[in-house]
Amino acid sequence: MLSAAERSWAEERLERILEHEAKEKRRDFIDDAKIEALLEETANPAKERVRDVLAKARSLVGLEPEEAAVLLNNTDEDLWQETYAVAREIKQEIYGNRIVLFAPLYISSPCVNDCIYCGFRHSNSQVRGQTLTWEQLEKEVQALVTRGHKRLIVVYGEHPASDIDFMCESIRRIYATRKGNGEIRRVNVNAAPLFVDEYRQLKEVGIGTFQVFQETYHHATYARLHPRGTLKHVYTWRLFSLHRAEEAGIDDVAIGALFGLYKWRFEVLGLLYHAQDLEREFGVGPHTISFPRLQPAVNTPYATSSPYLVADEDLKKIVAVLRCAVPYTGLILTARERPELRREVIPLGVSQVDAGSRIAIGGYEEMEREHIPEREQFQLGDTRSLDDFIRELCEDGYIPSFCTAGYRCGRTGEHFMSLAKKGFVKNFCTPNAVLTFKEYLLDYASPATRQAGEKVIKHYLAALEASHPAQAQAVRERLQRLEAGERDLYF
Numbered sequence: 101m102l103s104a105a106e107r108s109w110a111e112e113r114l115e116r117i118l119e120h121e122a123k124e125k126r127r128d129f130i131d132d133a134k135i136e137a138l139l140e141e142t143a144n145p146a147k148e149r150v151r152d153v154l155a156k157a158r159s160l161v162g163l164e165p166e167e168a169a170v171l172l173n174n175t176d177e178d179l180w181q182e183t184y185a186v187a188r189e190i191k192q193e194i195y196g197n198r199i200v201l202f203a204p205l206y207i208s209s210p211c212v213n214d215c216i217y218c219g220f221r222h223s224n225s226q227v228r229g230q231t232l233t234w235e236q237l238e239k240e241v242q243a244l245v246t247r248g249h250k251r252l253i254v255v256y257g258e259h260p261a262s263d264i265d266f267m268c269e270s271i272r273r274i275y276a277t278r279k280g281n282g283e284i285r286r287v288n289v290n291a292a293p294l295f296v297d298e299y300r301q302l303k304e305v306g307i308g309t310f311q312v313f314q315e316t317y318h319h320a321t322y323a324r325l326h327p328r329g330t331l332k333h334v335y336t337w338r339l340f341s342l343h344r345a346e347e348a349g350i351d352d353v354a355i356g357a358l359f360g361l362y363k364w365r366f367e368v369l370g371l372l373y374h375a376q377d378l379e380r381e382f383g384v385g386p387h388t389i390s391f392p393r394l395q396p397a398v399n400t401p402y403a404t405s406s407p408y409l410v411a412d413e414d415l416k417k418i419v420a421v422l423r424c425a426v427p428y429t430g431l432i433l434t435a436r437e438r439p440e441l442r443r444e445v446i447p448l449g450v451s452q453v454d455a456g457s458r459i460a461i462g463g464y465e466e467m468e469r470e471h472i473p474e475r476e477q478f479q480l481g482d483t484r485s486l487d488d489f490i491r492e493l494c495e496d497g498y499i500p501s502f503c504t505a506g507y508r509c510g511r512t513g514e515h516f517m518s519l520a521k522k523g524f525v526k527n528f529c530t531p532n533a534v535l536t537f538k539e540y541l542l543d544y545a546s547p548a549t550r551q552a553g554e555k556v557i558k559h560y561l562a563a564l565e566a567s568h569p570a571q572a573q574a575v576r577e578r579l580q581r582l583e584a585g586e587r588d589l590y591f
């Protein structure tokens with residue numbers, strides 16, 4: 101239950117939010133009836149229609165929600181196999197073999213909201229709300245960098261203890277933490293929607309992407325799962341949260357839906373309308389899209405009894421259709437999913453994954469404990485170490501990347517998208533991926549992973565040598581400098 105101080109903080113903030121919403125000029129772009137009608141109209145599509153849409157997807161121009169609805173409604177297994185093949189092709193064409201790696205860092209869990217599906221909801225007496233002290237934060241970051249991580253997504257509950265000043269200070273401290281060659285080079289943020297002036301403060305401290313998931317785009321479901329009187333109940337405040345972030349100059353924003361709260365086909369279309377609206381207003385869509393599935397959490401029966409839980413096979417469909425519909429938008433698959441399923445889903449279009457993750461507050465300091473339910477928002481499916489995960493990626497022919505060069509060279513937002521559309525990601529980011537991967541192999545990898553990783557780099561260099569010998573020479577030269585002890589080299 102909330103204390104009097106927490107209640108008064110939440111009430112004040114809610115008042116400010118409602119005042120803001122009363123003046124909001126933007127129009128809610130999610131039309132539930134239209135989405136439901138679209139899904140009905142495209143039910144059981146003819147084979148030719150599905151193939152027409154796939155042909156368009158192959159040309160990398162993206163799909164309209166109407167076209168994505170055709171793919172989502174396909175019921176023919178052979179056509180799904182064709183859809184997966186197209187999704188794989190698109191991923192290969194735009195991203196090559198590169199997979200970007202990051203880790204989540206939960207900094208605070210107390211939350212004034214009461215979302216029915218969440219372990220951190222304030223009425224859940226079996227989860228202990230906790231906020232890291234500065235000393236604990238430093239230890240967590242050191243534990244992460246000594247395993248090789250360079251990119252984080254930091255997570256905060258919506259609470260007076262983790263207000264904007266706290267967030268900014270914690271991010272400054274993360275960037276300032278060093279251990280050996282270890283440092284965090286990009287901090288992305290997952291937090292509650294903010295006001296424009298608050299986003300500006302976050303921009304000042306140098307964040308990468310700001311991420312807000314709408315959870316569900318379906319209005320009635322949203323209202324039911326986020327009780328009236330809580331901050332999160334206000335649908336449009338959340339829907340336009342990333343528009344406000346863009347207004348404040350944060351040009352990498354990330355959207356997502358929590359799959360399992362409502363019909364998965366509806367949520368995919370909601371994500372696409374969201375992406376379209378950001379692109380319409382700011383000239384660039386979201387940097388990434390996430391599609392987490394509802395997972396079990398302590399004392400949270402809704403998380404396992406929702407009527408809309410998504411099957412493994414349907415998760416594959418979600419990823420493949422998104423890859424076809426928004427070819428240049430990064431897709432994030434998290435460690436919520438089990439190892440075997442991650443291995444199957446990654447080739448269908450995923451560009452970023454977290455690995456070696458712990459989501460309990462203070463979890464990296466107690467790495468050997470895979471689950472600490474009383475300190476977790478939900479339960480992870482993949483608790484393997486970063487090293488084990490990387491070795492599997494190498495065996496599957498991927499180049500793991502810790503690269504943050506694009507962000508630090510200003511290749512973000514609209515600029516990033518225009519480069520991505522010229523094949524830049526593959527030709528420019530892959531050499532940087534190789535350089536950061538080499539750092540990992542030199543500083544953190546186990547002997548077996550080092551062996552598997554060196555093989556991947558050798559293979560990459562041989563292919564590059566054949567097509568772009570001058571670039572291959574430039575990469576080789578930097579790899580030698582890394583071997584000689586330099587770090588943080590990029591193109």
Ligand code: SF4
Pocket residue numbers: 211212213214215218219220221222257258332
């Ligand atoms: S989903 Fe987020 S906002 Fe809702 S209770 Fe959990 S931590 Fe709080």
